[in-house]
Amino acid sequence: MLPMKYLSISLLAAVILSSVFFSPIAQADEEKTEMTAEEKKAAKEEAKAKKAVKKQLALRKRIAFKKKYKSLKAALSAAKKANVVCYAIYSDPATCPVCIKFEENILQSDELKKLKGVAVCYISRSPLSDLGLTMKPSGCILSPDGKKIRDLHYYPSMSAQQYADALSEACPKLELPEETADNSN
Numbered sequence: 001m002l003p004m005k006y007l008s009i010s011l012l013a014a015v016i017l018s019s020v021f022f023s024p025i026a027q028a029d030e031e032k033t034e035m036t037a038e039e040k041k042a043a044k045e046e047a048k049a050k051k052a053v054k055k056q057l058a059l060r061k062r063i064a065f066k067k068k069y070k071s072l073k074a075a076l077s078a079a080k081k082a083n084v085v086c087y088a089i090y091s092d093p094a095t096c097p098v099c100i101k102f103e104e105n106i107l108q109s110d111e112l113k114k115l116k117g118v119a120v121c122y123i124s125r126s127p128l129s130d131l132g133l134t135m136k137p138s139g140c141i142l143s144p145d146g147k148k149i150r151d152l153h154y155y156p157s158m159s160a161q162q163y164a165d166a167l168s169e170a171c172p173k174l175e176l177p178e179e180t181a182d183n184s185n
Contacts, residue, residue: 068121068122068123069120069121069122071122072086072088072122072124072128074122075088075120075121075122076142076144076145076146078120079119079120079142079144080144080145082120083144084118084120084144085118085119085120085141085142085143085144085149086119086120086121086122086141086142086143086144086146087119087120087121087122087139087140087141087142087152087167088122088124088128088131088133088139088140088141088142089121089123089124089133089137089138089139090123090124090126090127090128090133090134090135090136090137090138090139091103091107091123091124091125091136091137091138092125092126092136094125095136096136096137098136098137098154098156099136099137101156102137102154103137105160106154106158106160106163107121107123109160109163109164110160111160111161111163111164112160112163112164112167114164115164115168118167118168119141119167131148132148132151135153137153137154138151138153138154139151139152139153139154140152152166152167
């Protein structure tokens with residue numbers, strides 16, 4: 001049996017060695033736990049942002065061009081909610097033969113009815129002079145906040161598909177939240 005003196009020294013050496021060798025490991029484990037908590041928080045925020053984008057995309061897909069709003073204010077409100085543009089049109093078939101052709105051949109066409117997630121539509125029977133829509137038929141594309149982006153007019157020689165393509169091309173793809181715009185595909 002070892003004398004008590006050697007046993008105490010052995011025990012003291014073991015304590016010193018364990019604090020030297022195992023203390024950094026304990027600290028590293030604590031840091032790892034902190035990083036994991038930060039990583040969990042970041043992952044939770046990313047999942048929340050992805051969920052918001054999916055919700056936005058689902059809402060965009062439900063926005064159909066065939067629905068016509070009764071007021072420009074209502075159309076802009078729907079456009080803002082879905083983050084799509086508003087297509088404002090001045091057309092009056094009661095006083096304009098070209099407007100009759102425009103509404104029958106273009107606005108009532110299957111090509112435009114199939115457009116989803118592109119734009120909401122508002123048709124005015126009176127001029128929208130503040131938007132520069134005074135000729136019949138004429139139209140313009142507005143951002144969700146009501147600012148004019150560009151004009152989009154009808155020409156009698158246009159087919160419904162050409163008009164639908166022109167509308168789709170003219171409507172900018174409004175950005176989704178920045179964090180996940182690249183992950184939305």
